[in-house]
Amino acid sequence: MKKCLLFLIGMIGVPCLICVIVCGISPELSIGQGERNMKNCRMGKNVLIEIDGLYKQLDVEEYVLGVMAGVVSPDYEEEALKVQAVLVRTNILKEMQERGTKDAEDIPYQYLTVEERKRIWGERQYDKYEKKMERAVVDTAGKVLQAEGNLILACYHEVSIGKTASAKEVLGEDISYLQSVESNRDVEAKHYMNLVEYSWEEVANYISEYKNDKQEKNIQEKENDSKDRRVEIQIEESSENGFVKKIKIAENVYTGEEAMRMLHLPSMNFYVEEKEEGVRIVCLGKGNCMGISQYGANCMAKDGKKMEQILDYYLKNVSLKQYKEL
Template structure:
């Protein structure tokens, strides 16, 4: 009787095991010859969309992040690329805001052992999210993202003055516990004046700059909209970009005749916080739940269906 029951158990379980195995195998893309129907073109070179994702993913999120957070980032990037294609099946690489690295470049930069680990994770993340994109009312979203919020993400209505229903304030409280949550830069007023002159052709005297460099409008959480250098108004985003600040959430302090700039968070504060996504992944949240949290009212759909 035991023998018969064992045979029945095998007859039931073996087909299931085979199905699961084949399903897992099906998730693994053979990137060398995979054809999704979408291409990124550079001169005579053509990358399939999924292969292109491999080249840019490690440059957009740390490969030390949790698997589900990296998968969420892969879906974000795929969504953005397809959105930029504007109903076409291809796009020129120069029209995309991403830096690509070939395998040899990653291997040289990381070393063989770290490269193998990174390569495994990026392939797994792209394969297991193959074709997945984020939509709102059947249209691709603008999938803003950033590395680290200030504990709360930005609302589109506050930042853009327009309503993107899927870009809302979302709590991301774990972000303020990150070791690089705060960063500091100290610069001379001469350097600041030189950069302003280079970027705007405006010559502001150093003594005027020392007395009249201040922050203007900000969001309620401190993201800077305007910086005033004497009578010159500079966009907060531009100021952060010119001086390579970690984010455009910053404030000024005088420091030994120089200017100290204290930055909070990393990035623009919009959409998904990568650090917050990592925290959610550690608690068992899937990439789909992470994306639906940071982009409310959206759906994860399959591009290839």
């Protein structure tokens, strides 16, 4: 779960019922009647978090709001933000459930306080963006995704390579709801293709920083005796769609994920061009490319698709349910 994350009910009544029938995801409980806000949509389940040196108990819904600010653009469409709220809530509760914890330090997300949100969004935009994020959380209050009675690994990423990747392709494990689907409009995204260039000295430094094992550190110290020394980088195995599985860097073989983290790359889908003065790395997509493409979800929302339809398109054979039912 953590790897996917370092590296994932809106309208009520007849319109919603029609949407549910069309898309196949079936929310079983309505959110409730009357005006809803962050104060009256609490889950009653808390996360323990340290803020400004003090430990506080935050309701899961409030915690979801603070996490949302750091993982999705507030400029996205309302339905896309609802999708994100469901994904984040599912992952938070899955971690709490499986790890038997309520400590924020054990949950692979960063919570942004009100002051941090103001700093990121700017004072002038804060009220507008805060209301959008709150509405997404409130309108999906308590809603999570499950498959076969269990909370799912709710993977998401910023931009795909034009189609999402299956869990089999990226993790080497077949997960029924994480299958590859077309996400064609992602190729229009700003971060669809990223070019990274490093000098050989920078490559050597990144390798050295990544090392944890003492023996490997000693090897790397020898390699760094000459800062201008060329480092051999050879991709040994890639998937059909270009996701790196094995790559040789200097004298060691790493997984694509390890190389992505080591060299600070935006995705595991890349190829390498060696030059005299350094290396050029061309990356496609941003993130783990599994599950829901945030860019693709926003495009669907712009086209009028509802949250349930977006979830149903990207994630196969999952159900949208109220958490207290699980």
